Amino acid sequence: MRLSSITIVFLLSSALAAPSPSLHSASSSSCRCGIVRSSSSNRIVGGRETDPQDLPWQAALMWRGHGWAGCGATVVGRRLVLTAAHCTSGKTADRLSVMVRSGRIFNPDAESLRFDVAEIIQHSGYSEVHNGNDFSLLRLSEPIEFPADGSIAPACLPAPGDTYLGATATVSGYGMLSWKGELSVTLRSAHVSVISNAACERAYPGSIKDSMLCADGDGERDACQGDSGGPLVAERDGRFSLIGVVSWGKECAEPEYPGVYARVTEALDWIRENAADDDFCD
Structure with missing residues (x-):
């Protein structure tokens, strides 16, 4: 299972820790x-290298004052970042920060920003045994001021009750290019198709819960180790919504084994219960 090997990335990231970008907020707000807003078409397993402005909500979980903590995350509000519970389990807020606006993970872009984590709010229904409700909210110590150039922006929350069945979605992260293979270290993305939980259950009998969403890359495109906690987004009417959080799967891009994500529509009430009134954007 992909999840069981995430510790490989944690160990690797500690060994390759890079100097931290400066800790501050973006200057203007939008x-x-x-x-x-980016018009770039620059190019995870089977994916392509991606300009961070094409994924302005993409974040990386970092060890505070050090390097990468082996997981991705998604900006969803001024002070809120969503990641996977298995990425924060056993960790404390005072050891973590979040990096945004960087196309590289070990030699971050000069434009990258870092924000300390003030609080970890792990979903009370998370199960390490069954991987259900694999959600963790990170409350930042200071708000992100979203710049007018759109280089940092939150993903929208999804429409309640929407299954996004059949949607083409984008998964992104800094993880490995193949199972137990080379680490990408640059931001990459890939297109996958959302499938039904019933179809996913055939690949993983007895393992798929209502709090999960599955997406298929035809055995060619998938998230991999190091992408955990990162975003799966889908576009509707020109706006991108966070529909999944990278959670688990059988190795990476295995034919007939879809990637499994935490289904964000199942956690909307929990997210809003733990948010402040001014956390979200229009």
Whole structure:
């Protein structure tokens, strides 16, 4: 299972820790969710290298004052970042920070920003045994001021009750290029198709819960180790919504074994219960 090997990435990231970008906020504010202003078409397993402005909500979980903590995350509000519970389990807020606006993980871009984590809010229904409710909210110590150029922007929350069945979605992260293979270290993305939980259950009998969403890359495109906690987004009417959080799967891009994500529509009430009134953008 992909999840069981995430510790490989944690160990590797500690050994390759890079100097931290400066800790500060972006200067001006433009708060609209799910908007991509970049016109770049630059190119995870089977994916392509991606300009961070094409994925302005992409974040990376970092050890505070050190390097990468082996997981991705998604900006969803001014002070809120969503990641996977298995990425924060056993960790404390005072050891973590979040990096945004960087196309590289070990030699971060000069434009990258880092924010300390003030609080970890792990979903009470998370199960390490069954991987259900694999959600963790990170409350930042200071708000992100979203710049007018759109280089940092939150993903929208998904429409309640929408299954996104059949949607083409984008998964992104800094993880490995193949199972137990080379680490990408640059931001990459890939397109996958959302499938039904019933179809996913045939690949993973007895393992698929309502709190999970599955997406298929035809055995060619998938998340991999190091992408855990990162975003699966889908576009509707020109806005991108966070529909899944990278969670687990059988190795990476295995034919007939879809990637499994935490289904964000199942956690909307929990997210809003733990958010402040001014956390979200229009």
